[in-house]
Amino acid sequence: MDYQLEWNEAGRTKNAPDVEAIKLLQFYEGAALHADPRGYCVCTSEGKDSRVLGHLMRRAGVKHFYMHNITGIDPPELVYFQRANFQTYSDLGYLTYDVMYQYSMWALCRKKRMLPMRQRRFCCESLKERPAPECGKAFKCMGVRKFESSNRMKKRDELEIASDKKRGDNIIMPFDNSEKRRIFETCYQDNQRRINPLAYWTDSDIWSYSKDVGLEQCGLYNEGFERLGCIGCPMARRAGREQEFRRWPKFKAQYLRTAQHIIDDKPDNHYFKQKFRSGQEYFDWWMHDRTQEEANNYQMDMWEE
Ligand code: SF4
Missing domain, CATH: 3.40.50.620 (HUPs)
Structure with a gap:
């Protein structure tokens, strides 16, 4: 060794x-x-x-x-x-x-x-x-x-x-x-x-x-995976998460359904409802590299409910 x-x-x-x-x-x-x-x-x-x-x-x-x-x-x-x-x-x-x-x-x-x-x-x-x-x-x-x-x-x-x-x-x-x-x-x-x-x-x-x-x-x-763990983990790099979602599309579909439920559960005047028209839009934002920067800006809106 x-x-x-x-x-x-x-x-x-x-x-x-x-x-x-x-x-x-x-x-x-x-x-x-x-x-x-x-x-x-x-x-x-x-x-x-x-x-x-x-x-x-x-x-x-x-x-x-x-x-x-x-x-x-x-x-x-x-x-x-x-x-x-x-x-x-x-x-x-x-x-x-x-x-x-x-x-x-x-x-x-x-x-x-x-x-x-x-x-x-x-x-x-x-x-x-x-x-x-x-x-x-x-x-x-x-x-x-x-x-x-x-x-x-x-x-x-x-x-x-x-x-x-x-x-x-x-x-x-x-x-x-x-x-x-x-x-x-x-x-x-x-x-x-x-x-x-x-x-x-x-x-x-x-x-x-x-x-x-x-x-x-x-x-x-x-198969080229360097680290194995939760599929879609936000701590992983975007390329890795995309690789996971290609490999296990049912998990991506479940994240999308959950994103839609989250939007649906919000009151009409909530920031989420105004920013995202669908679970898909919310999911895309979540996957985007800028998600974390924006999250910091908007964290009070999102957490203080
Ligand atoms: S942060 Fe990542 S590793 Fe921890 S439970 Fe969530 S998805 Fe899994």
């Missing part, structure tokens, strides 16, 4: 990334078992990163179980892949949990009276981040990587303590300092603690690891 020279030169990583990740998982296994006798809760979509994470967990030999959030808007091929993998994990003796959403994406949009936008991602909170009783007090392990976005580069790290304040930032720290390890182990025991063993991995680390260990990944990556 390739080494990340830039991190090695900076003294960040002493060994190959997989060796470091396994070391981290084994180091905290005792604390994880203390928090929950089932061990680590591996949060997985079965996309490329969480597939690698699961493989590292099994290789590390640490106790863990798998949890998957059903979003209802994941690509069908990824859903089938996830189901097959969960069957395999279950056959190997691991606990697996599929957590069903409370409201579908379409119900959420009608409830919020808008389609989700970068500045207003109400769907993540409900579909992906809702506290699940299945997880309990377990340490969460995620496939989060700093190189995925500038936001993640700044705000995520190998060790995280989730803030108990509604709007406060999480406490984040790398696994490279004994004082920080002690804080993570002993302080904030009531807060949710998360471990992200892939925090410093790059895309090429993920692919070279998968190749080296013969780890099967979802076939959609062979």
